Amino acid sequence: MMAADEYYIFTGREVVPPDVTRVRIDKSISVIPERAFHGRNNIEELNCHDGVKKVEEDAVSYCPSLRLVIMPGLEVVEEWSFTRCDALTDVECGKLEIIGEYAFFDCESLRSFNFPSIKFIKGRAFFDCAALANVKFGNKLEEIGEGAFLNCHSLENITLPLKDGMITDNNVFQGCENLKHVDLVEGELHETIAALLLEEWRNDMNEEIASINQILPNTSAGNSRDDAGGKAEAIRTWIRSVLRNIIEYKAQHQSYLNEAATTLQLAERAFLACRSLERITLPLKDGMISENVFQGCKNLKHVDLVEGAILHETTINALQMKEWRDDMNEEIASIKLILPTTPAGNVYGEVGGKAEAIRMWIGSVLHKIIHYKAEQHLYLKEATITLELALWKKRLGEINVPEGDEEGRAECRVKCGADIVMKNVLPFLELPPYTFGGED
Helix, strand or coil, X not given: XXXXXXXXXXXXXXXXXCCCCEEEECCCCCEECCCCCCCCCCCCEEECCCCCCEECCCCCCCCXXXXXXXXXXXXXXXXXXXXXXXXXXXXXXXXXXXXXXXXXXXXXXXCEEEXXXXXXXXCCCCCCCCCCCEEEECCCCCEECCCCCCXXXXXXXXXXXXXXXXXXXXXXXXXXXXXXXXXXXXXXXXXXXXXXXXXXXXXHHHHHHHCHHHHHHHCCCCCCCCCCCCHHHHHHHHHHHHHHHHHHHHHHHHHHHHHHHHHCCECCCCCCCCCCCCEEEECCCCCCECCCCCCCCCCCCEEEECCXXXXXXXXXXXXXXXXXXXXXXXXXXXXXXXXXXXXXXXXXXXXXXXXXXXXXXXXXXXXXXXXXXXXXXXHHHHHHHHHHHHHHHHHHHHHCCCCCCHHHXXXXXXXXXXXXXXXXXXXXXXXXXXXXXXXX
């Protein structure tokens, strides 16, 4: 017998004694094997190191006393892994990416979970989790399989990313009669909405996002037999509507910016002696500001860019190197460190340096955008050549083209599949075709 506060160290090669209550996985184990703890009635806690990456089929199923699972490095949970763990309430798996079919089937005490790294939820993964009320996923989620939350009668709230095609079947939420709220993963969408130029656009987007919480309470959940209900379809339709609206408003926003970039010119002394002026929002356009436009504006300390979230979304966040992204973010933020200590001049003829500081800052931001976009293009060009040569070399080895057969080598290069890879992969790596005023 083991003391109640002792851990049993599982090494992967033994049959676990029936009286074990707390398990710790040995450092040598990266995969918990099939049926390792199946049917162990007394296990209450399973604690893993961050090197455990996978739980195989049926590995921890039918453990009715298991209530706590800690797996900080876990990436894959295979089918039936935690089936009918009746007491399970806490699952800590921050890096989990794939949940297999029926993985948490009939875990009747599981009330909530947060899986920020999840990518794929297979069919009926949470089928009959009767107490499950709150579910939160992150931006990486790509697919929710058929019947994933079938008969989760207590499910009230779910947090999802804004992605079309993610909900694969109309029965994903069949029998979830209490599902009434859907929240979107916070991030770029909310930044984009906040940066839209017109208040009516922002209001319309916020109303569209909130509309699902008026729709779901009145939408049928179906039943446990052959009626899939309408919850999944309602959420799918809503996601498409939100995406359609944000694409439309971003296009209109860019159109406004383009018009502003060609017409806006701040006249001389436009803000002369506006002593209370603290903040101004401007487009990223070179040559727009005259020398004395902010003369006497002693409290001007902040400049925001009209492009705001769009600049980050279309360009900065898409840069390959972290040091490039960090440099761009530091450059954009630098004006807020410069302006507070820059003289504002006065109404008697001293123009100060506020306008010149902003003008130089805009020029510097534009210069760095152009520089890093060029670096990105060169980086991708070199990577493209390397990838093509690697595919060619691999193909040469597969078909055994003899040395000296130049015609055969040339034909192999054409047919190595590089053109397919380039066509389908490179568009995801290239920067979006967005330009700013003063950028050629």
